[in-house]
Amino acid sequence: MGLLSLQYRRPKKVDSETYQQRREGLEEAAEGSVKSGVSGASSGIPDALSFDRIINGGTCPPLAIRDFMNYLVYVEHAAENLQFYLWFKNYEKRFAEAKGSDIALAPEWTQAMEDEVVAKVRKEQVDKMRREPAATAAIFKGTDFEKQPCDKKANPFNTPPRSPNGVSEDHDTLTTSWEVMTSGGMSNAQSTSNVSARTQAAEAFVTAGARLPFTIQPFHQEINRIITSYLMDGAPRQLNLAAWEQRATVQALSHTTHPSAFRILFKSVDSALRLQSHPNFIRWSICNGNLPRVWFARFLGIALILIGFAVAIILTLSRAGRGYRVLPLIAWVLGMSTLVAAYKGMCVVLHGLHHRHVRPWELFTQDDGEEFGMSNMESFGSNNSYEDEPWVVKYQERNIVRKIFDREIWIQEPALRQIQDTIFCQALLAGLVFGLIFMAVFLAVPGGHFF
Structure with missing residues (x-):
């Protein structure tokens, strides 16, 4: 594979604020779910490393799907x-392959039904947000804690504020049920029986103001596990x-247990992966x-x-011929190339x-x-914390010299090698320009003839 354009730039780091701006811009530009290949619009990501290509297994280490995980x-x-995301894609496939009689028991969750429920939920949240300040003001009326009119701030947004961990703070209607479900050891919810999962899910349905689902619908038990693993507060893999x-x-x-019931959820997860996680x-x-x-x-x-500067100064002040002042160019080119490549996270020796x-x-x-990382690929399991894994302590005990010269492995993905080749050429070009400029400066300076 040849080089990319010398104007190539790495993908910019996408923080939470930038992600929200991208998502809002995308939602304004088009209706419906995030389109396939949206992440390809990110600068610095070739088509060979697109999100869909990684997910579909079309890339090699260190850009395979397991590396992404x-x-x-x-x-x-x-x-x-x-x-x-992986569970849902597999669920869609299995649901489509189910018997026709089973599929008939789980009708599609239409866009009109979704819009009606979302409007109702948002209205209830807005009403609750309006009632709470009034109730609080009545309690503290006439006391030193009474709010003055200038302290009141209107919230023009329909969406509730978010807490530091990313979960909405305004979830009063759900809080009671989630606290009931988390009591009694939700830290090991992943190992609960189907009966326990069904009980917890039932409480979630009741508290959310929804009817209890029909147990004859296909994949009903699996849906209960999804609720207890990904949806509820305190879940081991809470989204x-x-x-x-x-x-x-x-x-x-x-x-319904139809995949369309996850439309809102999947849209949120899909956009987070495509617009933020994938470019990063x-x-x-x-x-x-490292x-x-x-x-x-x-x-x-x-x-x-x-x-290079020290040698150039010594040669300029000495009686050495002017031609010797070209020698520092080697140190300047190597030094600046190494520095520029390191600034972009690359070691030129490893790249060679x-x-x-x-x-x-x-x-x-x-x-x-067991092959490392296999448990992370499973749809259900414990939380994704790794602080207690044995490798953490072992790696911390390594001295700095050993970390600098740690084990190496060959890069298999051709597209990644192409990007790194391009960055190396950019660094080499920057080093050459830097070296030539200062070489010209020192060549123009008269010799000192001090020694």
Whole structure:
């Protein structure tokens, strides 16, 4: 594969604010679910590394779907989005392959039904938000805690405020049921029986103001597990959802187990993966060295540049011929190229071999011989916390020198090597321009002839 354009730029890091702006812009531009390949519009991501290509298994390590999952677990801490996404895609396929008689028991959740429920839920939230200040004011009326008119602030938004962990704070209607469900040890909800999951889900339906679903509908028990694993507050893999999204989805699931009942949920998860996680994953994967190695490369680049200046100054002040002042060009080119590449997360030595450092969680395999990361690919299980995994302590005990020269592995994905080749050429070009400029400056300076 050839090089990309020398004007290539890595994908920019997408933070929460940028993601919200992208999502709002997308929703304004088009109605319905996020279109396939939206992430391809992100600058710096070639079609060969698109979101759909990764999900469909069309890429090689370190950009395979399992690498994406590990990134979400250990770096972005949002693996539940991809876990739910993969489950839903599999569920859609299995539902379509079910018997016709079973499918007939679970009618489609139409867009009109969804709009009606969403409007109702939003209206109830707005009414509650309006009632609460009035009730609070009545309690504190005549006391020192009474709010003055200037303290009152209107909330022009229909969506509720969000807490630091991303979950909506205004979920009074759901709070009671979720607290009841979490009491008694929801930390191990993933191991509860189907009976327990059914009981917890039933409480969620009742509290959300929905009818209890028909148990004869297909995949009913599986839907109960989804509610207890991904929807409820305190769930082991709770999704980052607003209160109205939670409640509207529960109401839809009380009506049918058809995949269309997850329309709101899937749209939120899909956009988070495409517009935020995927660009950040590509940007992160371009870095071929760990953090200690990248900092080492930066210091090495600065040292080479300083050495180049020291040699240039000595040669200029000496009686050496003017032609010798070209020698510092080598140090300047190497130093600046190393520094620019390190700034973009790359080590030029590793790149020369098309190698990358093995990730910390890849260095140590599980004692039982199971392939590392397999549990993260499962739809149901414990939370995605990794602080107690054995590799964490083992990696922390490694000294800095060993981390700098950690194990290496060959990069299999051709598109990633192409991106890294382009960045290396950009760094080399920057080093050459930098070196030529200062070489010309020192060549123009008269010799000192001091020694």
